[in-house]
Amino acid sequence: MSDIRVTVWGENVHERTNAVVRGIYPEGMHSTIAAALNAAGGITARTATLDQPDHGLPPGSLEETDVLLWWGHCAHGEVQDAVVDRVCNAVWSGMGAIFLHSAHFSKPFKRLMGTPCNLTWREAGERERLWLTSRNHPIAAGLPDHFELEHEEMYGEPFGIPDPMETVFVSWFQGGEVFRSGVTYKRGAGKVFYFRPGHETYPTYHDAHVQRVIANAVRWAHNPAPRVADPCDAPNVPVDTALEPITERGPRLHGQDDRGFR
Amino acid sequence: MSDIRVTVWGENVHERTNAVVRGIYPEGMHSTIAAALNAAGGITARTATLDQPDHGLPPGSLEETDVLLWWGHCAHGEVQDAVVDRVCNAVWSGMGAIFLHSAHFSKPFKRLMGTPCNLTWREAGERERLWLTSRNHPIAAGLPDHFELEHEEMYGEPFGIPDPMETVFVSWFQGGEVFRSGVTYKRGAGKVFYFRPGHETYPTYHDAHVQRVIANAVRWAHNPAPRVADPCDAPNVPVDTALEPITERGPRLHGQDDRGFR
Amino acid sequence: MSDIRVTVWGENVHERTNAVVRGIYPEGMHSTIAAALNAAGGITARTATLDQPDHGLPPGSLEETDVLLWWGHCAHGEVQDAVVDRVCNAVWSGMGAIFLHSAHFSKPFKRLMGTPCNLTWREAGERERLWLTSRNHPIAAGLPDHFELEHEEMYGEPFGIPDPMETVFVSWFQGGEVFRSGVTYKRGAGKVFYFRPGHETYPTYHDAHVQRVIANAVRWAHNPAPRVADPCDAPNVPVDTALEPITERGPRLHGQDDRGFR
């Protein structure tokens, strides 16, 4: 079996403009994540960033991407709608997508969820403890029933997402909040995972447990089937090709070669 | 208990431009649906159409609407994005929403689902039989286990929707297809129902079973709680107001009065 | 509209055998809960206990019960299987069911879930904070985004339940755990809600927030439709009554009047 092809998309702004973030992730968070995936086995990860042409995701690039990871924060609004369309179409066609931390407010995640994806937050470097709520889920393979991140930003409920297909992790925060921090969805032929940790001023993506969750999630989200050719197609099925013999009856709005309305 | 306040939104194009449709719905489909709801008891329905200013849904109008029904077909693309935003915000705040037939491709439905919402179709006036798949569901109150529409447009699977919260009806078609024709979702505080029947060249909205499903769905979708004030708000919770006493630790990205990024 | 008819089932063992519990609930927890429901408006609640004939739930009693509440702990094993069957049949027919606290391990809850329903626990009188995860859900009507119980038993994840239809509350515990403390399900025509708080050595069922959740849940779980007559029936549909004309073909296992195998 050939490697799973991953693209790690990073906004890459605070890594360049904030000394603390640059100190923790000198090559950018996306590079740290990609390096961890490349070391995990069976995965080949490349990176793409906001400042590249087409944000590093030109037409055709997602056909070569089995699973896309997305981290963004301060520049959600700068992501071009054409790229958002491209990402959503790829997911609907079968690409896996993993949204990290502040990507809860990214354009493609909000588009795929159909909800505000809002939450409460506090940046105090407090303790987060992630509890496994779906024992032996592939995304939790090799993990204990709970693990801790000593310093993280707090995200609190209510989290404005649709009820998930599966809840895999729920977080406890030192300051008194909880959060559904690992949730799965299907959108068309694509699998989607949201994973909460990863505030840029803490070394979260250097954590072995976090790296393992992300590598597991890549394997879980990978759909080896050939992509759906046109995931939005709504074909007319002419009467004379109906699977059971029928005769057209009554009035008709559409002409013979009508392609339908959108 | 006061009446449930319904707005029936109709595109109202084919009713004016197509003689067959005008013959069946001289006042427009929206008026037929609203009249049936007003006769059902406990519901006060008004109408709104595409050609009105703000498509009949100006700012403030949805605060007075408990449940919105939406029928559109040939003019999906003419619906202004500001109105789509208004509808989605109202749903997230607690308004119920019922999407009828070709509204599967309407902008607000696609936005709320996060998927292409595509399907196959055939306009041949064939028989549709709707089977109840969730016995005694409130949306099916008073209905038999199945009912028929002698002439309908066919919609066939695969239907590009997320796996529903509940599947209430599945349709059988004479030409050999099936379709999940009644499905429920939650989006924020709002309940959403999609109901398949209702091609404009057939008298579907005059059918007693169909009218009953729609009235039932209005009652099911009605959330009597006060609307969520700002359904997209993502408030910061300052350290000194944390529910458990914590001390700020480590570096910080956001300033004291930061409102977060979007 | 007539009142919702509720039966509050209580094991009523520790209230008689343990001085602490008797001090908090001199008439039994079931009586405290029933009194709160009777004061809530639109609800008429009676009680039933383990020590009564048929555990207070004789044949026919559940036909007069719109919503059943269940609290049990030390005597799960003493509940007769005939009563468990009766409860499950009533739920499948349309009765609502609310399982409280240690009823996670009751026979009817485990039967309805199809999973072990296990968890971790600690009896230390620690603080529990319940967070709303589904804003404006009917079960949370009139409640703030979070509320606290100063002394409760801890229940921790992983909680061995199926992924819920909706998660309404998630709990934070002082000792570091989290728990999905309010979850909804459909089972046949019946709605099911599990609500975590309620350890017998603490005054939880005297708490106004808890009482409100339970009254809300009763209204949510109530299905006003007539009960399904035989929720397990699997009727044969003879060829000559098929909705579409078909001719019997090929070999046949069942005789003409066969009722099917179980």
Place this chain on the structure above:
Amino acid sequence: MSDIRVTVWGENVHERTNAVVRGIYPEGMHSTIAAALNAAGGITARTATLDQPDHGLPPGSLEETDVLLWWGHCAHGEVQDAVVDRVCNAVWSGMGAIFLHSAHFSKPFKRLMGTPCNLTWREAGERERLWLTSRNHPIAAGLPDHFELEHEEMYGEPFGIPDPMETVFVSWFQGGEVFRSGVTYKRGAGKVFYFRPGHETYPTYHDAHVQRVIANAVRWAHNPAPRVADPCDAPNVPVDTALEPITERGPRLHGQDDRGFR
């Protein structure tokens, strides 16, 4: 990667007592299914039958089974409860389970679902057409959007199951019914798939599409993680091992070494 270890459980009654069934499946349906799986690649399938000691599933056997397939019909009632317990425990621990056709009424399936699992039926050798409702689902890998079985027993809605995690197939029947014929669930750490076709008087398990669905489902249901050691365990977490320092407060019901009630 080593082969997935499958056990195909067959009731094996009609194959011995009914000439038609024996003619189609001289070695039993279980043998036909196992042979197809052994030919599919990456799967090693053995069989087990009702008439064997412990129904061929003695203690320990399921630890060596990654995925269990179950076909039963006329002898559901003869399956020992100890074996049902063993199967459910194995599923909760991580074993995959696939229930075929009339196994909708088998003891383990009903136990895992928590619902009656009833339906309507007709044995007339009519045409069934299965429609894919979840494009590119792993269980549908390599399959067209629909395929037909010229002779099958009809199963009709309403089907008394919980709303599935995913609906993969919906069937159309010549006589006018529909049925959710491929549905997925999670139960504990185990994945469960129900697949409708397979009446014993028709050659369904010789069909290439059906064989492909079953082999796909085996791969989908396989959870390579080590089994959960005791899937029903509910451990006490003593105060002095709490993850956050807490002090015991208030009264206490349980003794120091209490194992909890069931």
